[in-house]
Structures are given as C-alpha cells and as structure tokens.
Amino acid sequence: MAKKQSQATWGGRFSEKPAALMQRLGESVSFDARLAPYDVQGSKAHAAMLCHVKLITAKERDAIHKGLDQVLATIESGKFKWKGELEDVHMNIEQALTKITPAGAKLHTARSRNDQVATDMRLFFKDAAGQIIHGLETLLGALLDFAEANSETVIPGFTHLQRAQPVLMAHHFLAWVEMFGRDRERFIAFLDRANWCPLGSGAIAGSTLPIDREFTATALGFVDQKGKPRVTANSMDAVADRDLFIEFACACSLIGTHLSRVAEDVILWSSAEFNFVRLPDTFTTGSSLMPQKKNPDSLELIRGKSGRLTGNLMSLLVMVKGLPLTYNRDLQEDKPPVFDSLDQTLLCLDVLGGTLSGAAVNAEACAKAVSDPLLLATDLADYLVEKGVPFRDAHHCVGALVALAEKNHVPIHLLPDEDVDEVCCCLAPDDNWQEVFDIKRALARRENTGMPGPKQVKKQIAAWRKVLS
Ligand code: ARG
Numbered sequence: 283m284a285k286k287q288s289q290a291t292w293g294g295r296f297s298e299k300p301a302a303l304m305q306r307l308g309e310s311v312s313f314d315a316r317l318a319p320y321d322v323q324g325s326k327a328h329a330a331m332l333c334h335v336k337l338i339t340a341k342e343r344d345a346i347h348k349g350l351d352q353v354l355a356t357i358e359s360g361k362f363k364w365k366g367e368l369e370d371v372h373m374n375i376e377q378a379l380t381k382i383t384p385a386g387a388k389l390h391t392a393r394s395r396n397d398q399v400a401t402d403m404r405l406f407f408k409d410a411a412g413q414i415i416h417g418l419e420t421l422l423g424a425l426l427d428f429a430e431a432n433s434e435t436v437i438p439g440f441t442h443l444q445r446a447q448p449v450l451m452a453h454h455f456l457a458w459v460e461m462f463g464r465d466r467e468r469f470i471a472f473l474d475r476a477n478w479c480p481l482g483s484g485a486i487a488g489s490t491l492p493i494d495r496e497f498t499a500t501a502l503g504f505v506d507q508k509g510k511p512r513v514t515a516n517s518m519d520a521v522a523d524r525d526l527f528i529e530f531a532c533a534c535s536l537i538g539t540h541l542s543r544v545a546e547d548v549i550l551w552s553s554a555e556f557n558f559v560r561l562p563d564t565f566t567t568g569s570s571l572m573p574q575k576k577n578p579d580s581l582e583l584i585r586g587k588s589g590r591l592t593g594n595l596m597s598l599l600v601m602v603k604g605l606p607l608t609y610n611r612d613l614q615e616d617k618p619p620v621f622d623s624l625d626q627t628l629l630c631l632d633v634l635g636g637t638l639s640g641a642a643v644n645a646e647a648c649a650k651a652v653s654d655p656l657l658l659a660t661d662l663a664d665y666l667v668e669k670g671v672p673f674r675d676a677h678h679c680v681g682a683l684v685a686l687a688e689k690n691h692v693p694i695h696l697l698p699d700e701d702v703d704e705v706c707c708c709l710a711p712d713d714n715w716q717e718v719f720d721i722k723r724a725l726a727r728r729e730n731t732g733m734p735g736p737k738q739v740k741k742q743i744a745a746w747r748k749v750l751s
Pocket of ligand 1: 310314369370395396399609611613614615
C-alpha cells in the first residue's frame with residue numbers, strides 16, 4: 283500500500299497535491315452536492331450487486347449500506363463537511379463512508395466516477411421530469427379553471443397584434459393549454475429515454491470483473507413495463523454523451539418560450555390600453571417613484587427567465603459539440619445549466635399559475651373591444667360566399683365597404699343602402715346582411731373541431747380535464 287498519498291482517491295501516482303487554483307477550478311461539490319441522494323442510492327445498489335456476484339461479503343455490503351445511510355443523514359441534517367479538495371459529491375461521500383467502515387474502500391470496485399455520475403444524473407432526470415410534469419399539470423389545471431370561470435367572455439383575437447376575429451377568452455386559454463400539454467408529452471417521452479442504466483460502463487470500457495449489470499439496473503428501477511432491466515448498450519456512449527442533458531434543457535427552454543408568450547399576452551391585457559384583466563396585488567409590484575404604478579413583474583420575470591433557459595440549452599450544446607469521445611472533464615460543467623433549468627422552470631410554472639389564479643377579467647373592457655363590427659368583416663364575406671359570390675369578389679366588396687365606413691366615420695353595419703349600392707354590387711337591397719354583425723351568431727357558426735364556438739370550447743375543456751384526471 284502506498285504510504286503517503288497527495289489525494290485520497292486518485293493520488294497514488296502523484297507526489298504533489300493539486301495547486302490551490304487547480305482545486306478551485308476543479309471542484310464541483312459546490313453544485314453537485316445536490317446529487318447526494320441519487321449518489322447514495324446508486325452506491326447502495328452497486329454494493330448490493332458486488333455482494334450478489336461475491337466481490338464483497340454480505341457483512342461488507344451491510345456495513346456499506348449502513349454507512350451510506352449515516353452519511354446521507356448527516357448531509358440532510360446540514361452537518362456534513364463538504365471538502366473542495368475532494369472535488370465532487372462522489373469522492374466526498376466515498377471518503378466519509380470509508381471513515382465509518384473499512385468496507386468503504388471496496389465500494390468503487392468495478393466502477394468509475396464516469397459511469398457513477400451518468401447514473402446519478404439519470405436518477406436525477408427521472409425525478410426532475412416527474413416534478414416538471416407535476417408542475418405542468420398544476421398549471422394546466424389553473425388555466426382550465428380560468429377558462430371555465432370566464433366561459434362567456436369574448437375578446438378580439440389578434441394577428442400582427444391587430445384586431446382580427448372574435449374568440450372566447452377560454453379559446454385563447456385553450457391555445458396555451460395545447461402548448462403546455464405538448465410540453466408535458468415531451469417530458470413523458472423524455473422519462474422513457476432517461477430510463478436506461480449506465481452503471482457498469484466503467485470509465486470507458488466496462489470492467490474485467492464479473493459484474494451483473496442487470497441486477498443493478500433492476501435495483502435502481504431502470505426497468506421496462508414488464509420489469510425487465512434496461513442497461514445501456516455501449517459503454518463509450520454511456521459515459522460520453524450528454525444528449526439527455528441537452529434534451530432536458532431543450533424541453534425546459536420550450537416551456538420557457540411558451541411561458542414567455544403567455545406572459546407577454548397577459549402583460550398586454552393588463553395594460554390600461556387593453557384593460558382586459560386586473561392582476562392580483564400578490565404578483566405585482568409598485569414603483570419607488572410613481573405612486574400610481576402597478577407593474578406586472580411576475581410576468582416580466584417569467585419572460586426574462588425564458589432567455590436564461592435558452593441560454594442553458596446553448597451552454598450545453600456548445601460544450602458538447604467539439605468533444606472527442608469519451609469522457610472529458612469539460613463535461614463536469616454539464617450540471618449547473620441543468621439544475622438551473624429545473625429550478626427556474628418549476629418556479630416559473632408555479633408563478634404563472636399563481637398570477638393567473640389571482641387575475642380578474644374586466645368584462646366591460648372586453649365587451650367594448652369586441653363590439654368593433656370590423657371583427658366580423660370576414661363573416662360578411664362568408665355570407666356573400668353562401669349567396670354564390672366567389673370569395674375573391676366577396677373579399678374585395680367587403681373591403682370597399684370597410685374603406686367607405688372608415689371614410690364616412692360610420693360603423694360598417696350602419697352604412698345606408700344607397701352608399702352600400704355604390705361600392706358593392708353583390709348585395710341586393712332585400713339582403714339582411716347586417717345579421718352577420720352579431721357576436722353570438724359569429725361564434726355559434728364556428729363549432730367545427732378546433733374552432734372557438736362555445737360548444738367546441740366546452741368540449742375541449744372536458745377533454746383536457748379527462749387527460750389530467
Ligand atoms: N465530477 C465529475 C463530473 O461531474 C465526475 C466524473 C469525474 N471523472 C473523471 N474522469 N475525472 O464530471
């Protein structure tokens with residue numbers, strides 16, 4: 283046995299310990315300590331497997347299990363002394379364990395930190411995806427509640443941020459529901475891809491020892507629906523690739539993008555110019571100078587954080603892009619963006635739900651905005667189409683009526699017959715064309731799948747309730 287070691291776990295071939303600067307650069311325990319529960323879980327399964335294949339005794343396994351439980355309890359109590367010079371969570375835990383039991387020195391048999399950290403992160407990802415799915419489902423529930431509570435409210439829908447056509451506000455909410463619903467599906471698919479056990483890949487080329495990878499995979503819950511173990515198929519891929527990290531960050535940044543668009547809509551709606559909603563005091567702030575201000579900070583911060591989530595994705599893509607196979611120490615930098623994406627995504631999902639749950643619709647302002655008859659100009663063109671006018675001619679004719687109404691400062695449906703006759707040859711004097719300028723009629727005629735008619739909207743809400751039940 284080497285007498286003097288510069289570093290307890292890998293110091294055998296070194297005669298000097300790393301420079302203080304090197305230690306500062308190389309430590310990851312300041313951020314990977316949060317992997318401790320997964321690291322202990324992985325190590326316990328690994329020890330059980332080592333015993334199963336007779337590389338350690340049952341007594342040693344039990345001592346390792348007991349010691350690891352003790353270490354985790356100390357960590358959870360906040361009393362654990364993390365040491366930067368031990369680099370990471372893995373070596374800190376292993377050394378603390380070895381102080382408790384000499385069997386700790388056998389724990390790293392047939393294992394490398396490369397497959398260890400890959401396993402820790404897959405356990406983390408399964409947990410994290412579950413949390414995000416839960417956060418999404420809570421938000422989806424809040425969006426559906428809001429849609430249902432305001433099921434009568436009609437607002438203008440916008441294209442180019444210009445008034446376009448009337449929609450139920452609930453239909454607008456359901457558009458967001460579809461987006462977050464797809465985010466949810468993305469994480470469900472991600473869960474399946476995360477569910478493969480890399481342990482046994484070693485540093486790069488597995489191990490010469492008679493390990494049982496399937497045993498460990500089963501112990502850690504990396505199994506298919508029939509309970510069959512799922513182990514990764516290539517040891518080099520298993521320690522080198524970070525596509526799960528990238529996929530996770532990407533799915534989070536998509537949620538962030540969706541959150542940001544919702545935030546922008548609601549910020550607009552809460553401005554005096556729109557005035558469609560009043561935001562709750564609890565998710566807004568005041569100005570230190572202007573006493574009248576009530577600012578939509580929660581939504582602005584969500585919009586801002588979406589940039590950060592996309593930044594995390596970029597960090598990972600750029601970091602991995604030029605790396606030769608297999609493990610390179612660059613990869614230690616893979617964790618902060620992932621942890622940040624999880625934390626910020628969960629926070630933003632909750633904040634949007636909280637902000638919307640406290641928001642109140644200003645029915646009067648919505649009704650005023652939607653009373654603009656020009657929102658139904660397309661309905662008039664459709665009316666002409668039903669009378670046999672080719673759509674292009676109908677479009678042109680209604681366009682001329684719009685221009686005339688604008689010029690004469692008369693609402694389009696109140697234009698006198700003589701004026702209508704002058705610009706439009708498609709409308710006969712006995713046509714009851716003014717009937718299209720009725721919001722209820724307009725919505726009732728939009729009851730095809732995916733449209734904003736009241737029956738459709740009700741159906742979609744019910745369908746989503748069922749998905750979430
Ligand atoms: N802390 C390291 C990381 O997160 C663990 C793997 C270290 N492997 C190595 N070959 N130095 O990447």
